[in-house]
Amino acid sequence: MGQELAGADAPGGGGAKSSRRVRYLRDEPVPSAQRMVVGDALRVRREQLGMKQEEVARLLGRSTSKVSRIESGQHQFKEEDLARFFAIYLVTDPEEQSQLRELAKQANQMPWWQPWAGVTQRHLQAVVSFEDMAQRIRSYEPQHLPGLLQTEEYARALIASGGGDARQREALVTFRMERQMRFQRAEKKLICVVDEGALMRGYGTPRIMRQQLEHLLELADSPRYLIRIAEQGRYNVPVHIGSITIWDFSARILPTIAYQEVFDGGLVFQDEAQVDDRARAFDRLREASLSPQRSVQRLRDLLKRTGR
Structure with missing residues (x-):
């Protein structure tokens, strides 16, 4: 089901309503x-x-x-x-x-993710189409690591925690790794705020989490991955924005689009004022988080705590 909803209040918007609409994606044909x-x-x-x-x-x-x-x-x-x-x-x-x-x-044309159409939700297929065309992605996930940063074993453990049969779970892992490979091949940039709580909330085993932390340290060496950690013990870090992805496209393709995942679907924001509000909220969170250098040090500290 796909619906267009009346404009929701934007963060910091003082309750003003947008004159444009918000698209709710669930199981409609993928836009x-x-x-x-x-x-x-x-x-x-x-x-x-x-x-x-x-x-x-x-x-x-x-x-x-x-x-x-x-x-x-x-x-x-x-x-x-x-x-x-x-x-x-x-x-x-x-x-x-x-x-x-x-x-x-x-x-x-038939999209590359068609072989996984039977196991992926349709709103996720729409997300992947935006991801493919975007030049830059800004992302914050409060509960777990974003898919583009996950190791295969972390992804497998995370997906297993959500239920489903073994065949479906393994197909979703393969799909996630394919997304990562396509992102790595393209000239794109990921700006990601990682919640420290997501790093401390283990999935799988201590060994899997050690491998995941090592993987994040490797990615942090690349100029295409800008990783900052939102500290769990620090006061007033503006993490209330919740799960958010912002896709920035080349100017002649599409205006910037914001996306927020909900329990059984996702909300796509295209109205300029609503997107700007969410982009500013993300930037405030990014600035309130640890610098890239201090984030790397925090990852090293967490890796030491997991032991060998």
Whole structure:
């Protein structure tokens, strides 16, 4: 099920409501990032021309709901539909047409995660599509380490704690390792705040946690991974923002998007004011956390405590 919810109060927003909507992802057809790019570009064109969805639907000979689904990235694009949009919106630049056609083609192709579609939740598949296109990822997880930082054995122990049969659990581990491999191959950057409580909350065995801490120390040597630790014993660290991921894209692809996972799905924020509020909240948490150098030292201290 996918829903658009009235804008929720943003952190520090004084209770003001957003005029845009928040997308709740659960088990709807995955609104891939590529489809959202094309849909958002078409929506911007329509609004620039001062046209309503109803008017566009009439010119297309389609329903208003279909125009809405196309703009929100929930509908596959057909070449003939794109050509008619171009004509209605006066998109005459060959380069712009070519870029949108290529993105629509990519969106209609079978994604790399299709072999895992039977064991992964659909909102997670949408997350992966954003992750694939993002140039930079900002992340905070209060309960456990983010998936892009996990060793295979830590991931296996964490996934096992959530239940499910052995085959499904092992498939999810393989899926998580594939995500990591694709991230490592790409020229992307991860800025991550790690909650110290997540480091002290063990999964598996002491040996698995030692290996995980060693892995974090290795990643911290790379300029592509910026890891800072939110101290557990320090007062007034603003960890109340909860689990959050912020995807930063190249300027010509998509505006920054924020994502917050909930119990049975996820909330996607695209409204500029709501995204800015969450980005500022994340940056406050990052600044209140240990510096990268002190975070490395804390990891070494924790590694010593686990013993050999």
